[in-house]
Amino acid sequence: MSKPSRQLRLGAFLMQTGHHIAGWRHPDAQADASRNFRHYVELARLAEAAKFDAIFFADSSGVRSTHLGSLARTARSEFFEPLTLLSALAAVTERIGLIATVSTSFHEPFNVARKFASLDQISGGRAGWNLVTSSSTSEAHNFNLDELPDHASRYQRAAEFHDVVLGLWDSWDDDAFPRDKASGIYLDTEKLHVLEHRGDFFKVRGPLNVSRSPQGRPVVVQAGASESGRELAARTAEVIFVAHQTFDEAKAFYADIKGRLPRYGREADDVKIMPGIFPVVGSTQAEAEEKFEQLQALVDPVVGVALLSSVIGGVDLSAYDVDGPIPDLPETNGPKSRQHLLVDLARRDKLTIRQLYLRIAGARGHQQVVGTPQSIADQLQQWFEEGGADGFNIMAPYFPGGLTDFVDLVLPELRRRGLFRTEYEGRTLRDHFGLKRPARGSYP
């Protein structure tokens, strides 16, 4: 079989004890992952040895859950600040990309530009910034706010925040610093560019106090799926992480985003779309299902019911029989479509409350694949080859076992099919993703 030139991009989405809500209770899970730096060193090195494009960290600027009973039974209340963690991991890895989420809602662009520029220097060009807006009131409460700004305002701020950060990253030409001891000229002031940004949300003069980064600028990643999110991503994102349940959804999103690019003078290859995949791998289908059931059995009903109550819009289901049907629900202020989809699903499949929460306990809205290396590779290949994805962000159910399963079982199958690298081709995150190094002053 000849090797196809287009290769899958793979991210290892690391998240404390694992992506399954009960993953921390798995016998092989590292229960204290949230405060165990050595654990992350092992995961990062595992992902690097497996030639993943990047490791990826989500973020939340606070403890989101307000349901104490559920909070007590999940591993979501403590975690390392992702840039601090990634900077430390940069020192003990050589090649793998390092992507951290930082919200535009509760930071200043100068600080964010500086930190990612520094990380890019420290790591030799491996930094990526996952630009998000924050949508949780409990986070807003940690930043002087009683309520979140509305969705539109958050996205306006995010767009301007992005532009300020990119402008600051372009403060210096690549060769601005001769550092010539003999003449005493450290920098060439002709190659210094002061930003002088004055916008609706920010006034930032610049320049940045970090030289231009090895990969021109850090890679910009996004995850927004709303209309505002898609439009911002089409203009500015280089990588998009996204959650889909079905191939049809993935294909529609992929076509939609790639279709928006020409409007901004961008080409299809300038943006890599990477859905999240929650894999449970067994050597047989039965073994995979058994592994999944083992995790599902660990979901405490208090956690499951609170999760479901939250997802369907804040309706408290704790008073109902967990093994009975979903009650008729009042209208709520929550996201209507998610609530209706779930309730319709429960009615159609005659699901109990327990059965319904188990449907969402694992992949948190991402595609859940429970199968053999062959069947999982089949699905990834279909999405990849038929217009659903440029790659995937792998969300292991628990760590480290869920990730080693994917590495040991699925990656060899993908490699056999010529879909994934056996060695890094380049040194920077842009090299891995096949993204061009931008010229200074060229903005999306």
Next chain:
Amino acid sequence: MSKPSRQLRLGAFLMQTGHHIAGWRHPDAQADASRNFRHYVELARLAEAAKFDAIFFADSSGVRSTHLGSLARTARSEFFEPLTLLSALAAVTERIGLIATVSTSFHEPFNVARKFASLDQISGGRAGWNLVTSSSTSEAHNFNLDELPDHASRYQRAAEFHDVVLGLWDSWDDDAFPRDKASGIYLDTEKLHVLEHRGDFFKVRGPLNVSRSPQGRPVVVQAGASESGRELAARTAEVIFVAHQTFDEAKAFYADIKGRLPRYGREADDVKIMPGIFPVVGSTQAEAEEKFEQLQALVDPVVGVALLSSVIGGVDLSAYDVDGPIPDLPETNGPKSRQHLLVDLARRDKLTIRQLYLRIAGARGHQQVVGTPQSIADQLQQWFEEGGADGFNIMAPYFPGGLTDFVDLVLPELRRRGLFRTEYEGRTLRDHFGLKRPARGSYP
């Protein structure tokens, strides 16, 4: 000689190419230090092998110099963001303390609390926060401000910022996280403490999403010398970095700070006072002076005159003969006392402009010691034993040579006198400094 129980505390104040303004031009200086992570790894390991209590980084949220000619000839325009750098260094060191400066003027307390708490976890209890206020307008211009808030307001914000950060660091009891797989109880909600801070500058609900740190909380360091700075330090600082020119100044400051402590229920030992020392070491006095002259000869007059112009309050001296006397100066808005001190010095010693700027080119207001290991040890010992210091922050003229000189020549002499450790006694920065691990809920 019996070993005295009280031991010197020593910090290695790392700063790009070095503390001397022309240090980057020294033949042995690492000219690209500002973007060379390996250089910092070597310095951190050198300091750790020498058993320094900590490495220390200053910070500036922008390029401060507005004089382009001088900016072009100094290595002060690019540097790593200190927390990013320290996090990376945490991964390649084992014992040495890690102190970074973060300004209270341009950050949010929740973010700062999180980052230092994360660094403390990652490093196994070695983090310290140098709490400062920012005093440069060019920094304010990067954070939506046309002017800095006034001095009093900056200190009020700093004091409240400190209290919020300490409150967040106390969000969880030490044993709040049983993480018990069998029962499914990850955390004990009785051991969670929500802050609910509402003050003049900040509304922060909490809790912090990082568990209590290995050393209870990171060490709080300060450097303010004004009346407001001293009072804040007396209440809140555990370590004070300070600049003195003479032993009398050091002694007066030391007595003043230690005298303020009882008012806050604190003891003399609860705060370590560490003046900066700029050492130039030679095996003979003549060799030391020759080394210093070599550095001084590298100061470009454009840099020297701009530095002097800035220090005397913004009066432009570039039109005057650099080898002529200081002209009569108009009254300015700058800090009067510094201007008068320098002009008085120039008049008294009949200094030219060049001679005067060379007086301030090295140590930037800190004590400059040019001498033999014995004479330098004599001075450190006098300050230490006669009420001027609990230790020193060592500011090498250039890196790595200026630091290796101190390590190879002065430290053996200090050890011979029983003044400095030969091995770390403990694991955390608090252990090194001899600071108590605070109980949760005990605030300064």
